[in-house]
Amino acid sequence: MLEQIGKNAREAEAVMRVLSVKEKNKLLATAADYLMADMTLLLEANERDMENARENNMPPALQDRLQxxxxxxxxxxxxxxxxxALDDPVGEVLSMKQRPNGLMIGQKRVPLGVIGIIYESRPNVTADAFGLCFKAGNVVILRGGKDAIHSNNAITKTMQEALEKCGLPIHAIQLITDTSHETAEEFMRMNEYVDVLIPRGGAGLIRTVVQKATVPVIETGTGNCHIFVDETADLDMAIDIIFNAKTQRIGVCNACESLVVHEKIKDAFLPRLAERLKEKNVELRGDEKSREACVEIKAATEEDWGTEYLDYILSIKTVSSIEExxxxxxxxxxxxxxxxxxxxYDNAQKFLNEIDAAAVYVNASTRFTDGFEFGFGAEIGISTQKLHARGPMGLKELTTTKYIIYGNGQVRE
Known part of the structure; x- marks a missing residue:
């Protein structure tokens, strides 16, 4: 099965890489219309997945991702x-210089080729990934989790119907319907057919892909996101930002999981914050100094400092300086x-300069780390590695470059 999927992908890639902007945009508009037209079918398929999720006692945060x-x-x-509506990056000439021998040497953007995406229970990824990969001239092979198999299959069929309507290869998107671990690991070793793998999901999934794949991997990381409230902070602003970052959606990678508070403001700040977070029944786990400031804070363990909860839980660490x-x-x-x-201002600049992360904010919620919010359209994921992309991955991050050289008869001496 995977061998045939790979062959289909390579055949489709030859067409995808040379599509015009007009052809791409027509397909994307058609696919959007088809999603809306198939609304009832998609929701019915998703309800089958949701029924299974409820029967299997899936945590609420994961059910929210699935629904x-x-x-x-x-x-x-x-x-x-x-x-x-976004500019097509494919074909963009990034540089062009003339050498002393008359050769004109430049670089231009080209598609990555065949992209494999392994993801968990987020069916919206199926459409988002296809749209971005397609606009950047790529073919995509998807392997979603078993929890969302009916939803993913329905969305994939809708995308393929749109491709067929526009006279394009339906194998520009394919879904691996066998959700076994053995098939997933075989997929990770399909170097002959897959140019890059992008895992989207929890720490366990990402670790497995990084460790077992022979296909190059762009790692999209988990989100243990922090907010530091320093001694000069506007406390009302801080409370509003933390409330948003922690509680707007708990099952997302850009939600705040950890809070760091300067000890000079802990007594004035933490009781007020705890009162606000009661609206969402957020459990607070903190160090000794934070517990002295607010009796509602439970004792934290070392494990809490590094945990992505994906739940209504927030860890709190007090510090005596921005350096700490x-x-x-x-x-x-x-x-x-x-x-x-x-x-x-100095603390803001120090924080921006010294924090090692894909996105660093001053006086704003971490929930903005998102392709839509950054103006990329849908995103393929948030890359937390440093090669070849970092942060929200939009169209440009789904391309590579090649050198283009113009000559007029030059030969090397």
Whole structure:
């Protein structure tokens, strides 16, 4: 099965890499329309997955990731339309210089080729990944989790119907329907057919792909995201930002999981924060000094500092300086998104310069680390590694470059 999927992908790639912008945008608009037209079918397929999730006592945060609603399907369609409206990076000439011998040597953007994506229970990834890969001239092979198999299969069929309608190869998107671990590991070793793998999911999934794949991997990381409230912070602003970053959606990688507070403001700040977070029944786990400031905070363990909860739980660490805060965050973060709440310009700049993460914020919620919010359209994931992409991965991150050389008869001496 995988061998045939790989062959189909390579055949489709030859067509995808030379599509015009007009052809790409027509397909994306058609696919968006087809998503809306198939709304009932998609929701029915998703409900089968949701029934299984409830029977298997899937945690609420993961059920939220899995569930499709009319609004979420509409967002997927809008994501495809936004991608269509973006500039096509393929063919962009990045440089062109003349050598002393008269050769003109330049670089231009080209598709990566065949992209494999291994992801968990987020069916919106199926449409988002296809749209981005397609606009960047790539073919995509998807391997989703068994929890979302009915949803993913329905969305894939809708995308293939749109491709067929536009006279394009339906194998520009394929879904591996065998969700066994053995098939997944075989997929990770398909170097002949797959140019790059992108895992999207929890720490266990990402670790498995990185360790077992022979295909090159772009690692999208988990999110143990911190917010540091320094001694100059506007406390009302800090409370609003933390409430948003922690509770707007708990099952996402850019939610705040860890709080760092300067000890000079802990007594004034932490009781007020705890009162606000009661609205969402957030459990607070902190060190000894934070517990002295607020009796509602439970004792934290060493494990809490490095945990991505994906739940209504927040760890709290008190520090005596911004230097200590930076050391703590850089030790326990996952390289995703970190924020400082401050009125001090020097502290803001120090935090921006010294925190090692893909996205670093001053006086804003970590929830903004997202392709839509950054203006990329839908994203393929948040890369927490440093090669070849970092942060939200939009269209440009799904291309590579090649050298183009113009001559007029030159030969090397």
């Amino acid at each position: 499709l609603t009319e609004s979420r399907v509409a967002q997927m369609a809008e994501g495809l339309r936004q991608i269509a 805060a930076i050391l703590h965050i850089n030790k326990y973060n996952t390289g995703h998104s970190e924020a400082i709440i401050t009125k001090d």
